[in-house]
Amino acid sequence: xxxxxxxxxxxxxxxxxxxxxTIEDLAGDGDHYAATVVSEAFRGRSRVQxxxxxxxxxxxxxxxxxxxxxxxxxxPT
Amino acid sequence: xxxxTFERIEADLKSNxxxxxxxxxxVFPQCGFSARVVQILSHIGVPFKGVNVLEDGxxxxxxxxxxxxxxxxxxxxxxxFVGGCDIIMEMFQAGELTTMLKDQGIPVSAEA
Numbered sequence: 001x002x003x004x005x006x007x008x009x010x011x012x013x014x015x016x017x018x019x020x021x022t023i024e025d026l027a028g029d030g031d032h033y034a035a036t037v038v039s040e041a042f043r044g045r046s047r048v049q050x051x052x053x054x055x056x057x058x059x060x061x062x063x064x065x066x067x068x069x070x071x072x073x074x075x076p077t
Numbered sequence: 078x079x080x081x082t083f084e085r086i087e088a089d090l091k092s093n094x095x096x097x098x099x100x101x102x103x104v105f106p107q108c109g110f111s112a113r114v115v116q117i118l119s120h121i122g123v124p125f126k127g128v129n130v131l132e133d134g135x136x137x138x139x140x141x142x143x144x145x146x147x148x149x150x151x152x153x154x155x156x157x158f159v160g161g162c163d164i165i166m167e168m169f170q171a172g173e174l175t176t177m178l179k180d181q182g183i184p185v186s187a188e189a
Contacts, residue, residue: 047164048146055147063147068110071163 002030003066008058015057016041026070034070043075050074082139090156094183095125098140099150103127110162111150117169118152122186123178155181 005023012021012035019039026032035054042050050073055062062069089096095118101107103115103125118125130137130149141147144158152159154177159165168174178185 047167048158048160051161051164052145060147063141072167 003061004030005033008033008035008066008069011059011061012037012054012057016053020076026068031066032068033066034072036072038074038076040075042073047073080139082135083143086136086140086143087156089126089128090153093126094155094181095123095178096128096153097125097150098128098130098136098153100129100131102129107131108149110148113162114150114152114165117165117174121169121175121178123183154178154183 005025008023009021012019016037016039018041019037022036024034026034037054041053045053051071054071054073058066058069097103097111097114097118099106099108099111099115101111103119106112106115115127128136130140137149140149140151144151146158146161148161150162150165152161152165159177160168165174168177175185
């Protein structure tokens with residue numbers, strides 16, 4: 001059920017081509033990740049909307065194949 | 078628009094200003110992310126209702142569709158979805174959570 005970091009990054013970048021994505025494997029188990037995503041798409045959006053954009057990019061894997069992805073999102077400064 | 082699960086969710090949201098949909102109970106959380114949000118709410122001293130989604134499969138799936146949010150916990154204030162664990166953490170650390178609760182007329186007992 002676990003996902004590889006490269007796969008997570010590829011899905012996010014497919015939806016947000018300008019995104020800078022950093023992924024950290026928190027537990028070393030391929031199942032608990034922290035991701036930082038920086039994209040212009042987030043500018044002017046609420047935090048909830050920003051995270052929803054990332055969840056949409058993951059196409060339903062969040063909460064399923066991907067158990068834990070701690071998210072930090074922002075627009076480029 | 079008559080989704081019985083959504084109606085039950087809305088009934089909870091209407092009768093409680095602050096509702097946390099979580100895994101486990103506030104006294105005995107059964108997931109680290111739920112536990113973290115309980116800890117934050119307790120720290121700032123805001124009364125809330127915890128809804129244990131592990132006891133109710135319909136609510137567990139329904140709440141994800143309700144907010145278009147794939148994970149639990151989920152915090153609601155005055156019926157509005159505020160965020161999951163990451164967002165609540167960020168808001169708490171930035172001091173925004175207390176401000177938002179006060180703006181919403183929710184009693185907060187501790188300065189955080």
